[in-house]
Amino acid sequence: MSALLEVEAVTAGYRPDLPIITDMSVAVARGELVTIIGPNGAGKSTLIKAIAGLLKITSGAVRLEGTLRTNLEPSRMADAGIAYVPQTENIFASLTVEENLKVGAQILGGRAARERIAAAYDSFPDLTAYRRQKAAVLSGGQRQMLAVARALLTRPHLIMLDEPSAGLAPKLVTEVFQRLAALARTGVAILMVEQNAKAAMAISDRTYVLAEGRNRLDGPSAALIDDPEVAAIYLGRAGRRA
Amino acid sequence: MLGIALYLVFFLIVVTIYAILVMGLNLQWGFTGLFNAGVVAFYAIGAYGTAILIGPERPELIGGFELPFALGLLGGAALAALAGLVVALATLRLREEYLAIATFGIAITVQLVALNFDALTGGANGLIGLPRPMFGYFETPNLYNVCYLVAVLAIAGAVYALLERAVRSPWGRVLRAIREDATAARSLGKNPTAIRLQAFILGSGIMGLAGGLYVGFIGFVSPIDFLPILTFQIWAMLIVGGSGNNKGAVLGVLVVWGLWTISGTLISQVVPPSLQSQAGAGQAIIIGLVIVLTLLFRPRGLIGEESVVSKHVRAARVARDNPSSS
Amino acid sequence: MLQAIADGLLTGAIIALGAIGLTLTMGILRFANFAHAEMMTWGAYMALGVLTLFGLPTAPFGPLTFGWPLLVATLVAAGLTVALALLIDRLVFRPLRGRVGHLTLVFASFGVALLVRNVVLLMFGGRATYYSNELQMSVEVMDGLRVMPDQIFVFCFALVLAGAVYLFLQKTPLGLAMRAVSENPSLAGVCGIRLGKVVMWTWIVGGSLAAVAGVLYGVTVQLRPEIGFHLLLPLFAAAILGGVGNVVGAVIGGLLIGLIESLSVLVIPSGYKLAIPFLVLLVVLFVRPSGLFRGTSGGR
Numbered sequence: 021m022s023a024l025l026e027v028e029a030v031t032a033g034y035r036p037d038l039p040i041i042t043d044m045s046v047a048v049a050r051g052e053l054v055t056i057i058g059p060n061g062a063g064k065s066t067l068i069k070a071i072a073g074l075l076k077i078t079s080g081a082v083r084l085e086g087t088l089r090t091n092l093e094p095s096r097m098a099d100a101g102i103a104y105v106p107q108t109e110n111i112f113a114s115l116t117v118e119e120n121l122k123v124g125a126q127i128l129g130g131r132a133a134r135e136r137i138a139a140a141y142d143s144f145p146d147l148t149a150y151r152r153q154k155a156a157v158l159s160g161g162q163r164q165m166l167a168v169a170r171a172l173l174t175r176p177h178l179i180m181l182d183e184p185s186a187g188l189a190p191k192l193v194t195e196v197f198q199r200l201a202a203l204a205r206t207g208v209a210i211l212m213v214e215q216n217a218k219a220a221m222a223i224s225d226r227t228y229v230l231a232e233g234r235n236r237l238d239g240p241s242a243a244l245i246d247d248p249e250v251a252a253i254y255l256g257r258a259g260r261r262a
Numbered sequence: 263m264l265g266i267a268l269y270l271v272f273f274l275i276v277v278t279i280y281a282i283l284v285m286g287l288n289l290q291w292g293f294t295g296l297f298n299a300g301v302v303a304f305y306a307i308g309a310y311g312t313a314i315l316i317g318p319e320r321p322e323l324i325g326g327f328e329l330p331f332a333l334g335l336l337g338g339a340a341l342a343a344l345a346g347l348v349v350a351l352a353t354l355r356l357r358e359e360y361l362a363i364a365t366f367g368i369a370i371t372v373q374l375v376a377l378n379f380d381a382l383t384g385g386a387n388g389l390i391g392l393p394r395p396m397f398g399y400f401e402t403p404n405l406y407n408v409c410y411l412v413a414v415l416a417i418a419g420a421v422y423a424l425l426e427r428a429v430r431s432p433w434g435r436v437l438r439a440i441r442e443d444a445t446a447a448r449s450l451g452k453n454p455t456a457i458r459l460q461a462f463i464l465g466s467g468i469m470g471l472a473g474g475l476y477v478g479f480i481g482f483v484s485p486i487d488f489l490p491i492l493t494f495q496i497w498a499m500l501i502v503g504g505s506g507n508n509k510g511a512v513l514g515v516l517v518v519w520g521l522w523t524i525s526g527t528l529i530s531q532v533v534p535p536s537l538q539s540q541a542g543a544g545q546a547i548i549i550g551l552v553i554v555l556t557l558l559f560r561p562r563g564l565i566g567e568e569s570v571v572s573k574h575v576r577a578a579r580v581a582r583d584n585p586s587s588s
Numbered sequence: 589m590l591q592a593i594a595d596g597l598l599t600g601a602i603i604a605l606g607a608i609g610l611t612l613t614m615g616i617l618r619f620a621n622f623a624h625a626e627m628m629t630w631g632a633y634m635a636l637g638v639l640t641l642f643g644l645p646t647a648p649f650g651p652l653t654f655g656w657p658l659l660v661a662t663l664v665a666a667g668l669t670v671a672l673a674l675l676i677d678r679l680v681f682r683p684l685r686g687r688v689g690h691l692t693l694v695f696a697s698f699g700v701a702l703l704v705r706n707v708v709l710l711m712f713g714g715r716a717t718y719y720s721n722e723l724q725m726s727v728e729v730m731d732g733l734r735v736m737p738d739q740i741f742v743f744c745f746a747l748v749l750a751g752a753v754y755l756f757l758q759k760t761p762l763g764l765a766m767r768a769v770s771e772n773p774s775l776a777g778v779c780g781i782r783l784g785k786v787v788m789w790t791w792i793v794g795g796s797l798a799a800v801a802g803v804l805y806g807v808t809v810q811l812r813p814e815i816g817f818h819l820l821l822p823l824f825a826a827a828i829l830g831g832v833g834n835v836v837g838a839v840i841g842g843l844l845i846g847l848i849e850s851l852s853v854l855v856i857p858s859g860y861k862l863a864i865p866f867l868v869l870l871v872v873l874f875v876r877p878s879g880l881f882r883g884t885s886g887g888r
Contacts, residue, residue, distance in 0.1 A: 074774050094777030104778045114771050114882070115764070123768045126761060127780040170779065297691050299622070299698060352873040357832075359620035359694050360873060363824045366622070367866030370821055378859035490817070494702050497695070543709035546702055553699030554680055557692060 023047040023083075024209050025071070025102075025178055030080030032070035039078060040066045041233045048178060048211050053204040055220040055241065056213045058230035059254050064213040065107065067230070068180045071211075072104040073097040085177075099127065103171035107182035107213075110167035113156035117147055117166060120155050124170035133173075140169045161192045168199075172208075179203075181212040185219070197223050217254075221245045229253055271407050273523065275479055277515050278414045279472050282421055284499045284511040286468030292505035293429050294461040295441035296354075297362040300369030301469060301496045304342040306488040307372060308470025311338030313389045313483045314382065323389075324382045331395035335474040342470020343463045345372075350462045354455050361462075369493060376485040388484025395478050407479075414475055421468060422508055428464075437461055491546055495522065498552045504563025513564060521548065590733045592850045598739050598808060600846020601746035605801035606819060607826035607838040608753055609794030615770035615833025615883070616790045619693040623676065624798060625816035625823050626704035627669050631799025632806040632815060633708050634665035639719060646720045651737035653722040654807060662803045669799035673791040676700055701816070709813040716810045719803075742804045749800060750839045753793065757835055762789055770833045818862060822849070825865040829872050831883030840880070844868075 025048040033040040041063035048054045056064050069075045071082055073094040082090045084100050092100070112120050121140055125133035141148045144165045150158060155166060164184060171179055184200065185193040193216065201223040204210050214220035221227050221241040229237040229244070231253050237244065244250055283305055290296045298304075314325035316334035329337070349368055353360040376383045383389065400406040428434050440454045477483055495518060503514025525548060529541040556563065610624045635658065638644070644657035680696050726734040757763035768776040769786045777783055805815055826845045830837025849864045872879065 072778055074778070093783070094774065095780045095782050098778060098780035106775065106778070109772055109775060112768050112771050112775065115767060119764055119767075122761070122764055123776070123779050123781065126765065174780065295689070295691065297694055349870075352870050356873060356877045358691050360828070360877075362622075362691070362694050362698075363620055363821075363828075364866075364869065364873065366824075367821050367863075367869060371863040371866050374860050374863050378857060491702075494699070497698070539714040540710050543706040543714075546706040547710065550699050550703035550706065554696060554703065557696050557699070558680065558683060561688065561692075 024050045024052075024085060025211070026081075026083040027067070027071060028081045028083070030067070030070060030077050030082065032066060032075045032077045032080075034075065036076065036078050039233070041070070041230075043080065044230070044233070044235055045080075046211070046228055046235075048209050050177070051204060051207045051209055052226065053201065053210045053224040054212070055217075055224040055227045056211065056230060057215075057217040057220065057227060057250075058236070061232070062230040063233040064230055065182050066233075068104065068182060068211065068213060069106075071097075072102065072180065098174065098176075101174075101177040103174065103176035103179040105167045105171050105179065105181045105184065107186055111155045111158070111163050111170070113154065115155060116152055117150045117155050117158070118152060120166055120170055121173060124173040127174060136173045136175075140173060143172075144169045160187050161189070164188065164196065172203075176208065178209040178211060181210065183213055183215055185214065185216050193219065217250075218245065268404055268407070271404075271411050273519075275407065275411050275414055276476075277519055278411070278418045279476050279479070280496065280499065280519060281512045281515045282418050282472040282475070283469050283496050284503075284515055285418075285421055285425055285508055286465040286472065287496055287500050288465075288505060288508060288511045289425060289429075289468065290462055290465035291500065292507065292511070293434065293437050293441065294458055294465075295358075296458060296462050296465075297359070298365045298462075298465070299362045300365035300367070300372075300493060302488050302490060302492040303365070303369040303372040304345060304466045304469035305473040305476075305492065306376060307345050308338040308342040308473025309477045309483050309488070310376065310383055310389075310473075311341035311470065312474035312477045313338075313392050316477075317389055317392050322381070323384065331393070331478055335471065335478070338474035338477075339467045339470040342473065343467035346463045346466025347459070350459050354458055354462070369490060373485065373488065373490070376488065384484070386485060388482055388486075390482040390484075392477060392481050392483070394481045410479055414479070417471075417475065421471070422512075425508055433457070433460075491549070494546070494549050494553065495519075498549050498556075501556050501561075501563055502552060504565040507563070507565050510563050510565035517564075518549070518552065521552075589854070590730075592854060593847065594733055594735055594739075596847035596850025597843060598743050598846070599850060600843035601743045601750075602801050602805050602808070602842075603819065603822045603826050603846050604750055604839040604842025605746050605797050605804070606823045607830070607842045608750060608835050609797045609801075610823045611827040611830065611833055611835060611838040611883075612766070612770075612790050612794050614827060616766060616773075617681070617787060618773070619690045619697065620824065622694065622697040622820065623701040623704060624697075624794065625820035626701045626708075627673060627795055627798035627816070628802035628805065628819060629708050629813060629816035630672055630704055630802070631662075631665045631669040631795075632802030632811055633712050633813075634668045634799070635661040635803045636712070636717065636719060636806070636811060638664045646722055648720070648722055651724070651727075652741055653720045653724050653738055658719055658803070658807070662800060665803060666796035666799040669802075670792050670795040672704070673795035674788065677787070677791055701820075705813060705817060712813065714813055716812045718810055719806055736808075739808055742808050746801070746804060747839075749797065750835075753797065754835055756793075762786075766790065821862070821869070822846075822865040825869040825872070828869060828877075829879055831879030831881040833883045834879070834881050837879055837881035837883065 027044065027046040029043040029045055031039045031042050044067055058064055066075065070077050073092050077091050081088060089097065089100055112123065121137045125136050128136060146162060147166055147169065158166060184196050188196065197219055200210060212220065221244065224241045227238065227241045227244045228235065229250055236253050237249060283301065287298060287301055290298050312334040315327050315329045315337045316331055317326045318328060319326035345368060349364040353364045377386055397406060400409065436452050436457055440457060499514040499518040500511055502517055503510030522545065525545050533541040606625060606628055610621065613621045613624060638661035639657060647655035647657055649655045680700055681693060684693055684696055724736050724738060726736050728734050757767060765781045765786050766789065768781060769783065773783060802815060822845050826841035827838050829844060830841030845865050845868060848868055849861055852864045853861060
């Protein structure tokens, strides 16, 4: 299996002298749905921020289709086919819904951009009514939709999502996971960080368990979902959770 | 020979007063990370405040309280601290640079008041004939100056000792912690705004003290001594020596004020009078270059900050990075 | 009273042009650029330099004191101001950006402001000058209101230019990218926007507006090396009053600051006029620090 994304022994953080993740490795194959779980402070969000080019990687390598892409500017990672949806502030609240999509489609330019934006409204019809309104008026679920719609405009090879289900009503959570599973079936690889471990593992191919900024376990989700060690990692670090 | 010695005394008095000013700024920027773009305002408020409090009564002027010099000095410092309180209260809870903008504004305002409020400040002529403390007890003005130098050195030493103690106290460690990482400090239950406010006010008061000492030395105040360029000079002194380090601050005063005095003397001797204003621009350019080049190539200054990494910062980071353990 | 309002609106329009550039840099580059107002001084004097160097005639248009030569000189000056802005960014701000806290950038801009102001003083001397020696008669527009034709031109030109910038930001892809970066630089980067390009365009827009504002100030008031130093506070006040990053807000803020400054002379001695923007700023910071209008990155 040739990996689409290979992250090898990456160390990164907000300051070079204070790494938050150490020697972390993750791989995602084409069309694969991979979940990252772990207790609070495990470094899950830090990992995908570092892959997206938002944090300085002090050692290790990020490869995309075999090409070295470590510490590229975020916009160059986007060009290379990696889309990233942050957990919060993942839309431009001061811009209209349409403008949000235009920003996402800017690298395509002209006609292609218009067609993809039209297609985005078809996939997310709920957004159509808000086209000319500021994204600030959207509800939590609608914001998440807009963020994902924006990320998909460029037809990325890989989309990274930071806690897509956070703060959503239980019914919406199910819907989000269903849509992500459907998305993966279209051939887009997905790497998502989730607090909602069981639900995320249920739809994903493989799972990585992180703790204290390091890899702890990984394997097929089906095998890990009932693994007592996963629960132990959560329990060991955060007694009240899980 | 005597002439040189007397000039040296004069030079050293000014250097010592500026050193106090720089230490005040060091508390604000070097230890707390607050940008004061109007140093000259606090210096001027201290000077005018002292002058008005100790000045002889004159019918055409407000003030002239004829207070003892020591009281005048404290009063001037308190007024400068009060001005610091006003701008800090308006800006400290907001974006960091708003303090910079507001202090720049207070510098402009103080300059206008000094120039225009004739009844209080004497306008463009300033306030003259101010009593110099204990002047009558000395036989010659020269002897007086030597003693004034000793007195100013003693006060500068006291300020130095006070600040060194303060920044090494628990209060000073919290100060550094906040400068490094305000969010982390807040998470430990320290109120960054209140502590920054204290540091800013104390720094402003120290600047005011320097202003009062200057008045005691020259016996008058006028707007010409409080030009905007002074703010830039004091900043150059601070960063050349190395902000966050009081020894460096003192060294920076010697270097920058020496450069300024020498270049000023050269210009007045060599450059024809018609080109003096351009030559003054040349001096200001030197100060600007000193600031920008130091920031770019030697941000820690000649000496640099003593590396006291705050335990608060470390503790807070650990706590933040592993919130689950709390 | 009427006269004070007219004068205030005129100064306000010039402040507005400067404040647009400042609010854009504060919003997109995320630091308060103390050197911005000095770009106005630089621009104004570069236009003077072009006029003198090439010995261009005044060639006035109709009732105005200037003609095509000043327009050409302004274009050249705008180019030279953009060049200076990009040079400073390359030599000073870019090396510091990301490496140090953003207050150090503010500090660096403070030093740069001193440098630019004094380079102008060194090149042109400290005396007040004018672009043209033509005398102009003011026209009585109505009872108690006299204006110069130059002033009417300057006011209209400033507003048209502000409108053009607004359309540029609203209607062009580049303008959209600038607004996106202004709200959230990391998200904009993740969306594929080149931050370097947006930063460059911010300097281009801000620098040319500053140059034009400087020339307009020179036309209606006079040229002095302290233009920028005296306008810095009004510019900051206008940008903060209008909400940092908000271009329309900066224009309204600029007009308001000009008006308040001008009307204040009716109440307090004119010697304190320069302090008025500071008082307005203090009131805004105490009462409504996010400004009158929604900024992109105001408050905190």
